[in-house]
Amino acid sequence: MLTVKFKHLDLKPGQRVLDLGCGEGRHVHGFHMVDGINVVGVDIDEPSLAKAREGIEYLDRQSSDTYPTGDTSFMQASAYELPFEDDCFDVVICSEVLEHLDNYPAAILEMRRVLKPGGKLGITVPHGWPERMCWRLAPPPGGYPFEPGGHIRIFDDTALKYELVNAGFTFQRKHHTHGLHSPYWWLKCALWDQRDTHWLIKLYHNFLVWDLMKKPILTRFLDAITSPIMGKSVALYFEANEK
Template sequence: MLTIQPDRLDLQPGDRVLDLGCGRGRHVYALYWGETPVHVVGADLSESEVHATANGFFELPPPPESPDRSASLTAADAAKLPFTDGSFDAVICSEVLEHVPDPQAALAEIVRVTRPGGQVALSVPRWWPEKICWSLSPEYSQTPGGHVRIFRERQLRDAAERTGLAIDARHWAHALHSPYWWLQCALWRNRDSSRRVALYRRFLEWDLLKRPLLTRVLEALLNPVMGKSLVLYFTRPAA
């Protein structure tokens, strides 16, 4: 399930791409197995998530061989990245900034490691669906490692532009996931045993595997209205 769309990044063979806050590797895998061969680096603060992503490579068939294709993983703090200036042609940071103590510091590091003329893609939970989650369950935002802030679109865009990035495009994603999280928050203390939560989870898993036309069209229509994630694309100006 991708939130950021790699084909919007105009990647070229051999480009270096950083997935910052890679989690369990969904964007790392998409980039590594993508049609355009790139050198992808996945970085996450959690060493257990990095190990889980590494193990996932052995569960999938190898991609077509190419000298322009590779993948590597590392544990890293978003506010202190272990990469030199301008190391990457593109950086993606999906569903991370709502977790970090200092998002402006993380954005400054993202820009630092992006080459002039390179691209940056950011995604965070959309403000109003996320606000409903916080309203339905005080515990939702207090979960260890959970969300510590809610971004409005203008707030995230201003924060990125203060680091020198220039906005290119935006879209929303995962509209069908918004009701799932509202249901979880409404039943927070019993969510693990709730039949309704389990049924909705199975529906989302079925949709992810089968991707039927009906739900694809439905989500495309609903994303501008109730998409769970906001996605913004930027360029670091060459000058």
């Protein structure tokens, strides 16, 4: 399930891509299947990186004779201090990460530092009003926004856009995505103490997995019409300016 749309990144063979906060590697796995793309997945959590590496090994076992790939690697590092030289990536993505960071402006500056002038940036964060519903449905002292490592802020996407413009990027486009996922998270938040056991949550989860695997026309249509209104995430795309 990809939140960043690769078609907006202007990918070309031989390019170097950074996935900052790659987690278990869902976007890295997608880049791995694009011909000639060299991708580095960076995350602070080593267990997540281990799962991401396992995913690459699985893809290579299943499809190594079907598609050519570039180089794919993973690295444990902080978003605030990336171990890369200036202007060394053609594309940077950061998907569902900034809402977890205490000092997200520092991470934005690091992304600008390592991205070449003219390079593409894809940022995704939770969409404001569906996220506020989650916070209200699972209030303190426990609940959705108060889990260790959880979301510590709700972004206004317009304000975030101008923060990135002020950091040296030119805005290009945005879209909302995962319209069918917001009700799932509202259910989990409303039933937080049973979020892993309640039958209705399990049923909805199974539906989402089925939809992801089968991609039937009806649910693709429903997702397309609900995403602009209640998509779980908003994606913003930029180009890096000359320094």
